[in-house]
Amino acid sequence: MIQDIAPHKMDNSFAHEKPRPESVFFAFQKGNILMKKGADGTQTLPTLDMLSGSFEEIKERAIYVFSVDERPMFLLMRKDLDEGMIPEDLEYGNPRELYQEDQKWAALAGVTAGHLNHWYAEHVYCGCCGSLMDFGTKERAMVCPKCGNIQYPRISPVVMAAVTDGDKLLVTRYAGRPYKGLALIAGFVEIGESLESALRREVMEEVGLDIKEPRYFGSQPWGFSDSVISGFFTELDGSSQIRLDRDELSEALWLSRDEIPPQESPLSITAAMIEAFRKREI
Ligand SMILES: [Zn+2]
Known part of the structure; x- marks a missing residue:
């Protein structure tokens, strides 16, 4: 099943990880995930240093989602990713294409990041008062600074x-x-x-x-x-x-x-x- 990625391990616990240029990132467009196609046709996840633009700015936008084998990975929401930043050799496709015998973790990571992306995208604004939500600082949640509404990931x-x-x-x-x-x-x-x-x-x-x-x-x-x-x-x-x-x-x-x-x-x-x-x- 999708979660069977041994010997690799995904760690979903809440943490404050900082992106590095070589960090894997996830970006989505209508349920499809941004991937890099290798010469042999295999799809892999891109890293932040593949994007054009200031890394300092990219770093500010990247949301930590989870780690795989202690490698922190990040989400860039669609509103934070200009099309001009994406090089031509990256393309959107079905996250299932990430599944390969030697990188089983990538399909789980891609699909899980897609779930989180969907939730984050629907919680930019507070459903109670319409204010811009903040990221939770102690747990994975979106918190309204005006009315105190807290939204947890929806499963x-x-x-x-x-x-x-x-x-x-x-x-x-x-x-x-x-x-x-x-x-x-x-x-x-x-x-x-x-x-x-x-x-x-x-x-x-x-x-x-x-x-x-x-x-x-x-x-x-x-x-x-x-x-x-x-x-x-x-x-x-x-x-x-x-x-x-x-x-x-x-x-x-x-x-x-x-x-x-x-x-x-x-x-x-x-x-x-x-x-x-x-x-x-x-
Ligand atoms: Zn509110």
């Missing part, structure tokens, strides 16, 4: 259900999304719900099925949707007749272990759960 919980019926797993395909591969039932937790009740609701809404007691599989941070995903296996309870929610899904079907194709994504918990079932680990 939306998502539940994912791998529903099984003996040797069969319920797999789906999304309607109207770019991803066309196999998926599992998933959705955001509503206010007032436990993870378990959200799971029951999502399975009923999307495919019209009842489930037995969910068993926790694992979780993963998923900055693409500002969320953390909790995955559960659960057995079908009662009829296996699917009633499809066509607004959400284009297809839902029961596949036996032998019918499930190997899932190649090294990043997603969806693939990890489908693979665990296919390989009889569950």
